[in-house]
Amino acid sequence: MMERIFALASSVAADALRRKVLYVVVFFVLVMAVAVPSLPSYGEGVDEAVYREVTLALVFVAALIVVLALAAPRIPAEVEHRTVYNVLSKNVYRWEYLVGLWCGIVFTMAWIIAAFTVIAQIVGFAVYADPMWVLWQGTLGVLLEVGVLAALCIAAASRLSTVPVVLVALVFLFVAHSRSSVVLDDASLAWKLFPSLDTFNVINPVAHGGGVDAAYVASMLLVFVAYSAFLLVLAALLFKGRDL
Amino acid sequence: MSDRAAIRVSNARKSYPGSLGKGRTTVVEDVGLEVAGGTVHGLLGPNGAGKTTTVKMLLGLVRPDAGEFEVLGRSSRAPSGRASLGFLPEQPYFPPQLKAAQAMRLYGRLAGVGRARLEDEIASKLSLVGLDRHADVQISKFSRGMLQRLGIAQALLGEPRIVVLDEPASGLDPVGQRDMRNLMLSLKDDGVTVLLSSHQLSEVEAVCDRVTIVNRGRVASEGRLDDLLNVEGQVSLVVRDLADGLPAPMEGLVSDVAVKGSSWVFSVAQTDVRRVIDAVDEAGGSLVSLNPKRESREDYFSRLLDSDGASTEEAGTR
Numbered sequence: 117m118m119e120r121i122f123a124l125a126s127s128v129a130a131d132a133l134r135r136k137v138l139y140v141v142v143f144f145v146l147v148m149a150v151a152v153p154s155l156p157s158y159g160e161g162v163d164e165a166v167y168r169e170v171t172l173a174l175v176f177v178a179a180l181i182v183v184l185a186l187a188a189p190r191i192p193a194e195v196e197h198r199t200v201y202n203v204l205s206k207n208v209y210r211w212e213y214l215v216g217l218w219c220g221i222v223f224t225m226a227w228i229i230a231a232f233t234v235i236a237q238i239v240g241f242a243v244y245a246d247p248m249w250v251l252w253q254g255t256l257g258v259l260l261e262v263g264v265l266a267a268l269c270i271a272a273a274s275r276l277s278t279v280p281v282v283l284v285a286l287v288f289l290f291v292a293h294s295r296s297s298v299v300l301d302d303a304s305l306a307w308k309l310f311p312s313l314d315t316f317n318v319i320n321p322v323a324h325g326g327g328v329d330a331a332y333v334a335s336m337l338l339v340f341v342a343y344s345a346f347l348l349v350l351a352a353l354l355f356k357g358r359d360l
Numbered sequence: 361m362s363d364r365a366a367i368r369v370s371n372a373r374k375s376y377p378g379s380l381g382k383g384r385t386t387v388v389e390d391v392g393l394e395v396a397g398g399t400v401h402g403l404l405g406p407n408g409a410g411k412t413t414t415v416k417m418l419l420g421l422v423r424p425d426a427g428e429f430e431v432l433g434r435s436s437r438a439p440s441g442r443a444s445l446g447f448l449p450e451q452p453y454f455p456p457q458l459k460a461a462q463a464m465r466l467y468g469r470l471a472g473v474g475r476a477r478l479e480d481e482i483a484s485k486l487s488l489v490g491l492d493r494h495a496d497v498q499i500s501k502f503s504r505g506m507l508q509r510l511g512i513a514q515a516l517l518g519e520p521r522i523v524v525l526d527e528p529a530s531g532l533d534p535v536g537q538r539d540m541r542n543l544m545l546s547l548k549d550d551g552v553t554v555l556l557s558s559h560q561l562s563e564v565e566a567v568c569d570r571v572t573i574v575n576r577g578r579v580a581s582e583g584r585l586d587d588l589l590n591v592e593g594q595v596s597l598v599v600r601d602l603a604d605g606l607p608a609p610m611e612g613l614v615s616d617v618a619v620k621g622s623s624w625v626f627s628v629a630q631t632d633v634r635r636v637i638d639a640v641d642e643a644g645g646s647l648v649s650l651n652p653k654r655e656s657r658e659d660y661f662s663r664l665l666d667s668d669g670a671s672t673e674e675a676g677t678r
Contacts, residue, residue: 131458197453199454205419205421205447
């Protein structure tokens with residue numbers, strides 16, 4: 117089982133590295149990261165916080181673009197081109213195929229986000245003489261959030277085509293980030309149960325404070341595992357009965 | 361048929377929702393087939409007969425409304441039941457950014473080929489289909505025929521005991537088609553069971569031990585193609601040296617008369633053979649051959665599909 121999942125995941129990762137969109141986004145982030153320190157100065161200490169905040173926001177936007185480009189079209193394209201037949205006619209469970217895709221996407225995103233973080237650290241150290249290790253907390257939050265989004269895209273793509281999948285992901289993202297500001301005590305149960313992605317948003321404490329403590333990081337990981345597992349189970353159920 | 365058929369499909373049925381959700385369109389009405397181990401079995405039928413849908417149900421790619429699907433005695437609907445099975449889809453396609461060897465590596469690992477022998481097996485299968493010199497070529501540069509060959513190579517990874525080929529000659533040039541036929545026969549020699557889904561009569565006739573003919577989602581006929589083409593109760597005679605033409609006693613007894621040089625070819629009912637041979641002797645002619653009458657495969661196929669269509673329409677109007 118693990119061999120099959122790993123084979124699929126490494127295939128997805130290898131495929132991702134051949135996509136031009138990836139390099140365009142990396143180049144864009146690199147240019148922006150280098151440009152941020154040249155913004156007007158707000159004073160000592162403030163500049164570093166602004167740098168961290170803008171950098172993390174850039175990493176988030178870039179990661180969002182890449183994860184949508186990787187996850188949303190994957191299943192629709194494989195079904196349309198029938199490459200999925202070569203996989204699922206073998207001794208491969210459909211859920212293994214989905215988990216393999218997700219692992220491959222998350223693995224790819226981890227490398228990309230790690231590369232972004234290293235670049236941001238190098239620029240930060242060069243300009244402010246500060247290695248900014250705290251940035252890793254912020255980019256971990258970004259990775260976990262796009263990991264959940266990848267699982268959502270896979271769940272939606274197990275029944276929908278690419279464009280609706282992207283729309284579903286963007287609506288989910290918007291609602292899951294605005295949910296905490298609209299859910300009141302008298303809100304319906306559905307609203308209260310709707311996932312909140314704000315858990316992963318640690319830009320503020322990372323940019324303007326000393327970051328978050330280990331317990332909070334652990335809670336982010338738990339939420340990531342719970343949401344991703346739920347969405348992948350949903351994806352498996354939706355995909356199980358689909359005629360290919 | 362044996363109790364342990366290599367492939368067994370019974371009462372397969374599949375329908376899809378109609379357009380705008382109105383009614384349902386039945387693609388496979390009632391298909392059953394048994395494939396004996398170590399044989400090449402043809403699943404023959406015109407386009408849209410339900411062959412590919414039947415194959416997809418067998419492979420777990422399409423969920424059946426009803427029916428049982430077994431490979432080597434295990435349900436093939438579960439992936440573990442397909443561990444000994446290789447599949448070539450109709451018009452196979454591969455991630456175009458991969459090289460042939462990379463794609464084979466992925467499918468080999470999914471087929472359970474161990475890392476120790478993966479590279480050797482990839483090389484051997486690519487060589488078998490004539491793609492050994494293209495292992496490091498990107499699939500996006502492959503022709504239609506090369507994609508077909510790669511599809512066959514990936515279907516053979518893991519040394520499957522059963523191979524299902526859906527229109528394998530599609531996209532191949534005549535040499536490729538000949539190679540494909542030879543490959544199927546060589547698989548059979550190695551004890552591999554082959555289920556060949558095709559609409560090409562010549563391809564099926566050249567390699568298949570038995571055929572199941574499907575039309576309009578139902579089995580129209582099943583058996584050895586030779587037996588199916590024999591016209592029951594009729595024999596075909598070739599005689600020569602009938603200087604004065606057909607003798608009078610033969611009139612009314614023979615049909616489909618054709619003259620080729622000094623030879624006469626005609627059909628006779630089995631019950632009249634003795635009388636016809638006596639008449640030939642009396643006229644000074646000689647018998648060259650006497651064989652069961654065979655219908656041309658095109659005529660048989662057309663007649664079968666026409667009569668099946670007529671009976672389906674009749675049933676539909678009742």
